[in-house]
Amino acid sequence: MFRFEHPDALYLLLLIPALAFIHLYLAKRRRKALEEFGNVELLNDLMPNVSFKRPTVKFYILLLAFIMLIITIAGPQYGSKLQTVKRKGIELIVALDVSNSMMAQDIEPNRLERAKRAISRLIDKLQNDRVGFIVFAGEAYVQLPITTDYASAKMFLNSINTDVVGTQGTAIGSAINKGISSFTTQEDINRAIIVITDGENHEDDPVAAAKMAADKGIKIYTVGMGLPKGAPIPVAEGRSNDFMKDKDGNVVISKLDEETLQKVAITGNGAYIPANNIRNGINNLVDELSQLEKSELEAKVYTDYDDQFQYFAAFALLLIILEFIILERKNRRLKHINIFEVKDNKE
Structure with a gap:
């Protein structure tokens, strides 16, 4: 049987859609501001190291880590321990x-x-x-x-x-x-x-x-x-x-x-x-x-339910490290690599 030791903590999950909505709203405002400033495609050429996708990826990775932390706090438990x-x-x-x-x-x-x-x-x-x-x-x-x-x-x-x-x-x-x-x-x-x-x-x-x-x-x-x-x-x-x-x-x-x-x-x-x-x-x-x-x-x-929070905590830590590693700017050394590019063979 699966249960949560502190189920009230799961109410924090209500913050997730609110945070996602705020992020989408701010991203839309930034996009609109760029469009008012000039042509977006032209601006991309002027800012070759700037990535518009990476901040969004980093945000959702952090958001997923936040979900895992909430579940960790709620104390997921499964079965029971026979001692x-x-x-x-x-x-x-x-x-x-x-x-x-x-x-x-x-x-x-x-x-x-x-x-x-x-x-x-x-x-x-x-x-x-x-x-x-x-x-x-x-x-x-x-x-x-x-x-x-x-x-x-x-x-x-x-x-x-x-x-x-x-x-x-x-x-x-x-x-x-x-x-x-x-x-x-x-x-x-x-x-x-x-x-x-x-x-x-x-x-x-x-x-x-x-x-x-x-x-x-x-x-x-x-x-x-x-x-x-x-x-x-x-x-x-x-x-x-x-x-x-x-x-x-x-x-x-x-x-x-x-x-x-x-x-x-x-x-x-x-x-x-x-x-x-x-x-x-x-x-x-x-x-x-x-x-x-x-x-x-x-x-x-049979003693208390067997705690399972450590798995969610480890996953949250992994996501936080991943979010920290991913930079908001494009990597100068890797930005020219395109694994999908097909080169023409010239004889």
């Missing part, structure tokens, strides 16, 4: 439960929305760390590969809902395993997985997955969304009286399983954060993560 930067940080995977039970409203506005707000606050507090997203219900998927682009992370976070995973359920173990395989291959770096869920695991063994992560040096933190007393699960957004029912017609109550989440956190050498204290819990989590030893991370990032 490799080195930072010190850790790698962090956030595994977010998107099962239907996360729509329960025992914490306002609902468990999922509160979880997304907590993740957004967490991202705001990160510095130079890599972060990635896993979404899971009955299965786990990578929503955002690990990155240092926090703006993109927030964009992906906003797009998360219960429809991004087709298989319902709560497979915490699968989310942890997917998180383990989603880190980079860089060695000697501290890593952590934050599992945000209501803890109602029905699919696999999350404690065993946490042990596998701990054996690889990955810490597991769990954030419990919901309350132990539980709440019904809405089956349609905006319909507060329509809740999920079991096969007997009873309303299903989704309850926070703190015991499972605490076991997972303990096994994963991390900590458990309850949803009723999530703001302080996130702050404490960030403090604990900041205490982990930071390793040097390499990341390719």
Whole structure:
């Protein structure tokens, strides 16, 4: 993409037609003055070294140089620069439960929305760390590969809902395993997985997955969304009286399983954060993560647009030098040379 860093400078280009008009006007006046003084062709013979074309050529060369200088001042830029930067940080995977039970409203506005707000606050507090997203219900998927682009992370976070995973359920173990395989291959770096869920695991063994992560040096933190007393699960957004029912017609109550989440956190050498204290819990989590030893991370990032002004500046300088070299008078040594003259061959 081509752009100008200072586009307002391009308004100076409006001076170009005005300068050209002034030059033509003055040239016409000089021509008229010569015609009043005498025959122009006769005057040319009387002034053999005077050139009427060279001043005009010099003017337009200078005018073109002025255009190039204006463009230079405007700061032409093209594309963007991809640079490799080195930072010190850790790698962090956030595994977010998107099962239907996360729509329960025992914490306002609902468990999922509160979880997304907590993740957004967490991202705001990160510095130079890599972060990635896993979404899971009955299965786990990578929503955002690990990155240092926090703006993109927030964009992906906003797009998360219960429809991004087709298989319902709560497979915490699968989310942890997917998180383990989603880190980079860089060695000697501290890593952590934050599992945000209501803890109602029905699919696999999350404690065993946490042990596998701990054996690889990955810490597991769990954030419990919901309350132990539980709440019904809405089956349609905006319909507060329509809740999920079991096969007997009873309303299903989704309850926070703190015991499972605490076991997972303990096994994963991390900590458990309850949803009723999530703001302080996130702050404490960030403090604990900041205490982990930071390793040097390499990341390719897009920086400002790549400047192109130097090409226009060089062209302007070349034109100015050319204008300086061209004399207004005819060259005495070269004025008799005519490469188009055809000489008669005399025998």
